[in-house]
Amino acid sequence: MENKAIVCKDLTKQFGDFKAVDKISFEVSEGEIFGFLGANGAGKTTAMRILCGLSYPTSGEAKVAGFDVYKEQEKIKKNIGYMSQKFSLYDNLTILENIEFYGGVYGVSRPEIKERSAELVKTLGLEKEAKKLVGGLPLGWKQKLAFSVAVFHRPKIVFLDEPTGGVDPITRRQFWDMIYEASANGITVFVTTHYMDEAEYCNRISIMVDGRVEAIDSPTALKERFNVASMDEVFYELARNAKRTSD
Amino acid sequence: MPAVKLRNITKKYGDFVAVDDVSFDVRKGELFGLIGPDGAGKTSIFRILTTLLLAEGGTATVEGHDVVKEFQQIRNKVGYMPGKFSLYQDLTVKENLNFFATIFGTTIDENYDLIKDIYDQIKPFNDRRAGKLSGGMKQKLALCCALIHKPEILFLDEPTTGVDVVSRSEFWQMLAKLKEQNITIVVSTPYMDEAKLCDRIALMQNGKIMSVDEPKNIISSFPKPLFAAKAKNIYKLLKDFRTDKEIESCDAFGEFIHVTLVSDEKEESKVVAIAQKYQTEDLEIKRIEPTIEDSFIRLMREQKSKEVSNGK
Numbered sequence: 001m002e003n004k005a006i007v008c009k010d011l012t013k014q015f016g017d018f019k020a021v022d023k024i025s026f027e028v029s030e031g032e033i034f035g036f037l038g039a040n041g042a043g044k045t046t047a048m049r050i051l052c053g054l055s056y057p058t059s060g061e062a063k064v065a066g067f068d069v070y071k072e073q074e075k076i077k078k079n080i081g082y083m084s085q086k087f088s089l090y091d092n093l094t095i096l097e098n099i100e101f102y103g104g105v106y107g108v109s110r111p112e113i114k115e116r117s118a119e120l121v122k123t124l125g126l127e128k129e130a131k132k133l134v135g136g137l138p139l140g141w142k143q144k145l146a147f148s149v150a151v152f153h154r155p156k157i158v159f160l161d162e163p164t165g166g167v168d169p170i171t172r173r174q175f176w177d178m179i180y181e182a183s184a185n186g187i188t189v190f191v192t193t194h195y196m197d198e199a200e201y202c203n204r205i206s207i208m209v210d211g212r213v214e215a216i217d218s219p220t221a222l223k224e225r226f227n228v229a230s231m232d233e234v235f236y237e238l239a240r241n242a243k244r245t246s247d
Numbered sequence: 248m249p250a251v252k253l254r255n256i257t258k259k260y261g262d263f264v265a266v267d268d269v270s271f272d273v274r275k276g277e278l279f280g281l282i283g284p285d286g287a288g289k290t291s292i293f294r295i296l297t298t299l300l301l302a303e304g305g306t307a308t309v310e311g312h313d314v315v316k317e318f319q320q321i322r323n324k325v326g327y328m329p330g331k332f333s334l335y336q337d338l339t340v341k342e343n344l345n346f347f348a349t350i351f352g353t354t355i356d357e358n359y360d361l362i363k364d365i366y367d368q369i370k371p372f373n374d375r376r377a378g379k380l381s382g383g384m385k386q387k388l389a390l391c392c393a394l395i396h397k398p399e400i401l402f403l404d405e406p407t408t409g410v411d412v413v414s415r416s417e418f419w420q421m422l423a424k425l426k427e428q429n430i431t432i433v434v435s436t437p438y439m440d441e442a443k444l445c446d447r448i449a450l451m452q453n454g455k456i457m458s459v460d461e462p463k464n465i466i467s468s469f470p471k472p473l474f475a476a477k478a479k480n481i482y483k484l485l486k487d488f489r490t491d492k493e494i495e496s497c498d499a500f501g502e503f504i505h506v507t508l509v510s511d512e513k514e515e516s517k518v519v520a521i522a523q524k525y526q527t528e529d530l531e532i533k534r535i536e537p538t539i540e541d542s543f544i545r546l547m548r549e550q551k552s553k554e555v556s557n558g559k
Contacts, residue, residue, distance in 0.1 A: 039411045040382050139285050165409060166285035166437050168452065169544050173499055180482050194411060195438075200501035219502065231501070232412055232440075239413045244381075 005030045005157050005188035006051060010060035013046050020046040022211035023060065028204075030156070033179060033189045035199045038208030039239040044192055045161070047208070051190070052159055053077045065156040078106065081150035081187075084161035088146030091135030095126055098134055099149055106153035120148055140171030144178065151182055158182065160191040164198065176201050196231040207235060209242045248311050250275045250400055250431040251296060255305035258291045258454075265291045266302070267454035273400075273433055274447075278426050281435040282442045282539070283451035289435040290330060293404045296433070297327045310399055323351065326398035328389050330405040336378030340369055340388055343377050344395060351396030361428060362391045365421055383414050390421070394430075401425065403434040407441065419444050439540035450543050457546040462539055469537040469545065471495070472513045475503040476522060479529040487525040494521065498544060505541055 006028040013021040021043045028034045038044045049055040051064050053073035062069040065079040089098045103113040121130045164172045199205050206216040222234045251273035258266040266288040273279040281289045294300035298318035312320045334343045348355050369387050407415040442448045442462050449459045478484040488497040495507045515532045522530050
């Protein structure tokens, strides 16, 4: 169990009669890039909220970074990073202020914040923009910065919810370079995307349909199993019979 | 007369140039795609053409009408589905549809043929409030409302963004059917794989048009032989390629890396030889036809060749 970043067993979340997440079970290893895919309304967001310590499951078990999703939500939050397309940074704070703010929230010490933020700004090539408001940055830069901020406190796991939505194709690839690097440094990456080529960059992926995990394997193994050439087709085969369509 | 005509359209927000000297035509009955990421200027162009936003420079006509002087005529002839859901959340499906029909001086029955295929799918929810619909159903209702007055041109701003593969494919099937009814359709999308479903496309980046043509022509004008490479450790191979002087560009594409060489060599053997220098295991190389995304990336690099390297 020590080298599992996430362990889920029969995890369920029910709203009234509606089973948003229906007995899902899977494990994610440390340092793995795990793609969490699914049709719209399949229950991905609900499952992610539980794993991030933001919502309690109705039944089943799950541990994230070794901590229980029922009893140790605060410890989970301290040990993970999170970014999404929708919420990432404060537009009316500067780049440095955003980094300081998130570093501070996650309890990184002041001298360390100072040292590492200078280093980060340099790595990203944003020295000139460091004291400018984030709101004025191009989307691609924002997303790269948001990712760097999400892993600034060196979490064990980073959750990325459609991190590359709407981003240009070159920046999208640069973003995945950063993901690979984080993974090489031992950070587990849990990522959702609607770009099927990005699913191929994951070590393993799961595909959720109507609240259940319908498939979980490496992209190569999944394509072999369905005897198709692309992840697009795998997804299509699994999701076309989905009954739920809500977002 | 083209359905849409833009000449040197420019739109600024403060110092930011959202649309930069854009010119193109959309032909009647065409399914025309504006392809580009967020911030490319797609929405501003839609809002200018639907007469909701004034451009700082240039001229544009829709069905022959000037977007500034004859905005009223245009508004009767176009259907617009904005990127953000903009129907009345607390009216029901039926009420929304009735509302839009009435505003345009028509009824649901009058143009029923046009929306039938799409409307039938949401009809069971006629009495449900629009705000309580699922994402897919909201989208179908929005499309019905944009069609109810039988527009000559339909403007669809990112109808498939954030939508899963299955729903995206269904949506494009609906568009193909509408095209058969001779409606001109202008649609925007950030998904490059949807480009091939359009008759013609404009590739946009940073407010500029990089290319306007049929997808197949954009693909055939790709100037270099393109190869796909695969290996046991794909990320290592990508990094090796980046350092190699004989490689012009290398980009991850799913399980493959797409590669062009500095030379115009057409044979796979050359790429194999380069990869072998780095003791690449389980190497697989094949010559491939470029995709729109390959072309887009290449055009982006040409546009700002000073700052962006070739994936290196």
